[in-house]
Amino acid sequence: MKKKFQCVFEGITKAGNPTLLNEIYTELYIAKGTGEINQEHEIRQIEAASRKADRTDTSIRQENLFKPSAERQEPIRTVMTKGVAGIGKTVLTQKFTLDWAEGKAHQNIHFTFPFTFRELNVLKEKNFSLVELVHHFFPETKEAGICSFEDFQVLFIFDGLDECRLPLDFHKTLILNDPRKSTSVADLLTNLIRGNLLPSARLWITTRPAAANQIPADCVDMVTEVRGFNDPQKEEYFRKRFRDEEQARKMISHIKTSRSLHIMCHIPVFCWITATVLEDLLKSKKKGDLPNSLTEMYIHFLVVQAKVQMVKYDGGAETDAHWSPESRKMMKSLGKLAFKQLKKGNLIFYESDLTDCGIDIRAASVYSGVFTQIFREERGLYQDKVFCFIHLSVQEFLAALHVHLTFITSGVNLIEKQKAKFPKLNQIRPTQFYQSAVTTALQSPNGHLDLFLRFLLGLSLQTNQSLLRGLLTQTGSSSQTNQETVKFIKEKISENLSAEKSINMFHCLNELNDGSLVEEIQQSLSSGRLSTDELSPAQWSALAFILVSSEESFEVFDLKKYSSSEEALLRLLPVIKASRKALLSCCNLTRKSCEALSSVLSSQSSSLVELDLSNNNLQDSGVKKLADGLKSPYCQMETLSLSGCLITEEGCASLASALSSNPSHLRELDLSYNHPGEAVKLLNAGLKDPNWRLDSLRYGETYCGIRKNPRPMTAPEYPVRPLVVKIQYMLLEPAGVRWLTPGLRKCKCAFYLIHDNKAALSSITHHRCYSCQLAIDPNTVNKYLKLSENSKKVTWVKQCQSYPDHPDRFDQCQLLCRDGLTGRCYWEFEWNGRVDVSVSYREIRRKGNMNDCMFGWNSQSWSLSCSDDDGYTACHNNRQISISSSSSSSSHRVAVYVDCPAGTLSFFRVSSNSLIHLHTVKTTFTEPLYPGFGFSLFGSSVVLC
Numbered sequence: 001m002k003k004k005f006q007c008v009f010e011g012i013t014k015a016g017n018p019t020l021l022n023e024i025y026t027e028l029y030i031a032k033g034t035g036e037i038n039q040e041h042e043i044r045q046i047e048a049a050s051r052k053a054d055r056t057d058t059s060i061r062q063e064n065l066f067k068p069s070a071e072r073q074e075p076i077r078t079v080m081t082k083g084v085a086g087i088g089k090t091v092l093t094q095k096f097t098l099d100w101a102e103g104k105a106h107q108n109i110h111f112t113f114p115f116t117f118r119e120l121n122v123l124k125e126k127n128f129s130l131v132e133l134v135h136h137f138f139p140e141t142k143e144a145g146i147c148s149f150e151d152f153q154v155l156f157i158f159d160g161l162d163e164c165r166l167p168l169d170f171h172k173t174l175i176l177n178d179p180r181k182s183t184s185v186a187d188l189l190t191n192l193i194r195g196n197l198l199p200s201a202r203l204w205i206t207t208r209p210a211a212a213n214q215i216p217a218d219c220v221d222m223v224t225e226v227r228g229f230n231d232p233q234k235e236e237y238f239r240k241r242f243r244d245e246e247q248a249r250k251m252i253s254h255i256k257t258s259r260s261l262h263i264m265c266h267i268p269v270f271c272w273i274t275a276t277v278l279e280d281l282l283k284s285k286k287k288g289d290l291p292n293s294l295t296e297m298y299i300h301f302l303v304v305q306a307k308v309q310m311v312k313y314d315g316g317a318e319t320d321a322h323w324s325p326e327s328r329k330m331m332k333s334l335g336k337l338a339f340k341q342l343k344k345g346n347l348i349f350y351e352s353d354l355t356d357c358g359i360d361i362r363a364a365s366v367y368s369g370v371f372t373q374i375f376r377e378e379r380g381l382y383q384d385k386v387f388c389f390i391h392l393s394v395q396e397f398l399a400a401l402h403v404h405l406t407f408i409t410s411g412v413n414l415i416e417k418q419k420a421k422f423p424k425l426n427q428i429r430p431t432q433f434y435q436s437a438v439t440t441a442l443q444s445p446n447g448h449l450d451l452f453l454r455f456l457l458g459l460s461l462q463t464n465q466s467l468l469r470g471l472l473t474q475t476g477s478s479s480q481t482n483q484e485t486v487k488f489i490k491e492k493i494s495e496n497l498s499a500e501k502s503i504n505m506f507h508c509l510n511e512l513n514d515g516s517l518v519e520e521i522q523q524s525l526s527s528g529r530l531s532t533d534e535l536s537p538a539q540w541s542a543l544a545f546i547l548v549s550s551e552e553s554f555e556v557f558d559l560k561k562y563s564s565s566e567e568a569l570l571r572l573l574p575v576i577k578a579s580r581k582a583l584l585s586c587c588n589l590t591r592k593s594c595e596a597l598s599s600v601l602s603s604q605s606s607s608l609v610e611l612d613l614s615n616n617n618l619q620d621s622g623v624k625k626l627a628d629g630l631k632s633p634y635c636q637m638e639t640l641s642l643s644g645c646l647i648t649e650e651g652c653a654s655l656a657s658a659l660s661s662n663p664s665h666l667r668e669l670d671l672s673y674n675h676p677g678e679a680v681k682l683l684n685a686g687l688k689d690p691n692w693r694l695d696s697l698r699y700g701e702t703y704c705g706i707r708k709n710p711r712p713m714t715a716p717e718y719p720v721r722p723l724v725v726k727i728q729y730m731l732l733e734p735a736g737v738r739w740l741t742p743g744l745r746k747c748k749c750a751f752y753l754i755h756d757n758k759a760a761l762s763s764i765t766h767h768r769c770y771s772c773q774l775a776i777d778p779n780t781v782n783k784y785l786k787l788s789e790n791s792k793k794v795t796w797v798k799q800c801q802s803y804p805d806h807p808d809r810f811d812q813c814q815l816l817c818r819d820g821l822t823g824r825c826y827w828e829f830e831w832n833g834r835v836d837v838s839v840s841y842r843e844i845r846r847k848g849n850m851n852d853c854m855f856g857w858n859s860q861s862w863s864l865s866c867s868d869d870d871g872y873t874a875c876h877n878n879r880q881i882s883i884s885s886s887s888s889s890s891s892h893r894v895a896v897y898v899d900c901p902a903g904t905l906s907f908f909r910v911s912s913n914s915l916i917h918l919h920t921v922k923t924t925f926t927e928p929l930y931p932g933f934g935f936s937l938f939g940s941s942v943v944l945c
């Protein structure tokens with residue numbers, strides 16, 4: 001057993017270069033109890049592996065797999081371990097077995113019997129008893145005369161359920177209890193898994209996620225998921241792989257320069273591919289050529305393999321051309337096989353499948369030459385040879401390469417059956433070819449062509465084609481074609497696609513190097529076209545993966561552009577970590593988000609230096625979590641805004657304490673609209689400390705005017721270092737109180753509750769704490785606007801109203817409210833027809849030139865136009881921005897939030913009591929703002945809520 005498992009198969013074994021498992025084995029992150037067994041196709045879950053270990057799942061070490069835990073006291077019989085392709089399931093089972101065989105672990109187990117479904121498939125037609133099956137695979141047990149396992153602690157490992165071709169029928173298979181009674185292998189396994197056979201045995205089944213539900217949930221006691229490597233584990237992998245420290249260091253720093261590569265290395269098989277590719281690239285000193293997209297990575301891999309073949313087996317020099325006529329021919333045959341089998345959904349092939357595609361298995365080159373690296377030969381016990389590609393993604397890549405090659409050399413579109421042959425190249429344009437590929441992949445119910453499509457589109461890029469020079473003798477499509485394909489994909493995204501399909505379309509844009517990818521994702525999420533409620537954790541991970549690995553670097557990450565929710569924040573955490581500045585204000589965040597952000601702050605690899613968390617319900621408990629992150633020596637945070645986060649003295653004290661541990665980074669801290677109380681003294685003391693970098697502290701007892709507030713207004717201490725220290729003290733403005741008080745009354749969110757009932761606050765949408773009741777200024781109302789319902793409703797009517805002439809009255813069909821805003825305000829209204837909501841300076845013209853008067857058409861006003869026909873359009877100074885939002889007709893309620901000092905004006909759609917962000921204006925407001933409404937369709941109306 002030791003001998004069998006001490007080497008790991010990596011495709012190079014046959015080249016006489018075995019890899020010792022113990023030397024390369026790197027700890028993997030295994031999450032416990034990751035939910036139900038699901039139906040998804042595994043390829044679409046590849047990106048899920050980029051999920052970080054820092055999420056809330058519990059991890060489990062392999063040595064504890066069968067140990068009862070605090071949550072589960074009963075013994076564990078069957079463990080199912082899921083994980084996407086290449087994530088390390090097989091290697092994990094091998095390591096487990098090797099540790100056992102070497103006496104290092106699991107010594108309570110008397111016998112470990114590791115099986116793979118690949119081997120068992122070959123025995124499909126044979127009959128065995130359980131004892132015979134064990135004797136067959138482990139003849140030592142027969143030689144030792146062991147014919148009964150009931151009295152031993154036995155572990156059966158079944159690796160690769162996804163590859164199982166045995167008909168496991170858990171409902172119809174007859175019960176068998178006798179381990180000495182013969183039956184088909186499928187029935188044996190079914191009885192073993194159901195616990196009819198050897199109930200005292202333990203079972204460990206590994207599988208890719210898509211195949212997990214072949215086994216009924218009640219036969220499985222625990223589900224675990226291999227998540228691959230986290231960041232430190234990635235580095236450890238390269239250090240183990242390259243014993244030469246300098247080489248390992250170079251490798252790691254190169255991987256870190258490419259964000260996408262670094263992310264892909266969550267998956268061990270990518271680490272291996274990367275190591276292979278980089279080893280070669282570093283030798284050739286082409287340091288600028290690091291692969292960035294998936295397609296590029298696989299092209300490099302292929303080129304490296306061809307080169308290795310040339311050098312190792314054909315006696316060539318490294319500088320020789322990598323592609324000989326034979327290797328080109330072989331690539332063609334392998335591509336054909338890959339595509340043919342992919343269409344059928346096959347991952348494992350038989351000799352006849354190879355012959356069909358013109359691959360002569362007797363020709364040594366198939367399994368002793370370059371293709372050993374790509375193509376793996378498995379030998380079943382009965383000499384039946386089965387073959388598969390070293391990784392499913394390699395099969396998908398070769399299939400795409402084949403389809404691409406066929407099209408550019410002969411004009412044949414292999415994807416669309418009905419248009420099989422075109423004698424002349426020009427009968428189908430490249431654009432049509434790629435469009436047909438997109439359409440076909442979208443039609444596949446299980447997404448089996450998704451990754452294939454990504455590769456195919458990636459191969460359409462000239463840059464990628466030139467990497468394959470020598471294999472591709474002709475190059476195809478132009479950048480014009482690529483642009484047309486991008487346009488086509490964007491049209492598809494705007495149709496009603498499922499989340500899975502949309503995500504794959506984003507991946508495709510990424511492979512096509514399209515710069516508007518991030519915007520597309522933002523639009524889909526913020527408009528509700530891609531509903532955040534329906535996204536599964538794996539789909540969120542996929543989105544985060546695309547965003548982080550996209551070419552666009554995130555200088556500023558604005559959560560509102562995706563979804564103003566805690567869920568979105570938690571799911572897009574890797575993107576935040578990769579950004580320099582994160583705008584998370586008004587996003588309904590709570591303590592939970594702080595916990596996650598704290599891990600980002602304390603992470604060595606985080607790029608974040610500016611964080612705006614204002615107007616979230618974080619409270620002291622959340623801020624304490626943040627303070628834990630701030631304390632970390634790795635935290636580089638320079639600007640932190642926690643304005644309006646319901647923080648009291650306790651929270652502020654924790655911030656002060658964090659800053660005294662790590663004082664040298666934070667420059668600006670905004671604690672305005674909170675209750676820092678006495679803790680302000682601690683922060684002020686810090687300001688006097690020469691070790692602190694803090695030079696801007698903003699706070700203010702803005703709410704102290706509120707009734708029943710027990711906290712007396714404390715005068716701020718002014719800094720003693722006026723040159724270095726700048727304190728902005730926000731004075732209580734009368735207008736602020738006026739606007740705030742009704743709002744507080746409305747949402748029952750008075751701050752005096754803060755000491756008595758913190759929990760009551762948590763459910764309140766934070767914006768609404770700033771609700772204000774608008775009062776229309778009757779002197780401004782146009783004469784064709786009728787006020788009703790106690791001046792809460794305004795309608796554009798035919799009949800001229802008998803309002804007196806007034807210099808403030810608009811000639812246009814619009815009006816202003818009475819009171820100017822200077823602090824933070826929030827209001828909602830219902831609209832009908834075509835209505836503009838606006839804020840403007842008092843000076844806006846009332847009469848004369850239309851542009852000077854109309855909301856949004858001049859520099860004095862900002863507006864949002866709401867219409868059933870055209871959706872929402874933001875306008876300022878005559879510049880319009882059309883906002884896509886899923887059906888403006890579904891909800892006619894709109895909310896406006898303005899933070900005058902911060903210079904932000906946000907518009908939201910209100911839908912079932914949640915706010916869907918439409919648009920935010922960031923500017924500097926120089927004067928008080930007056931809310932107003934304009935009407936551009938006869939009969940339109942507005943009701944103030």
Ligand SMILES: Nc1ncnc2c1ncn2[C@@H]1O[C@H](COP(=O)(O)OP(=O)(O)OP(=O)(O)O)[C@@H](O)[C@H]1O
Pocket residue numbers: 008009010024025026027028083084085086087088089090091092160207208237268269270272391392
């Ligand atoms: N823990 C590990 N340490 C080092 N390398 C690893 C580890 N796990 C996996 N690898 C590398 O990744 C490759 C793929 O791993 P493995 O075959 O175990 O994946 P898998 O999850 O079983 O995938 P599949 O579902 O395709 O069978 C291995 O050949 C090895 O190179």
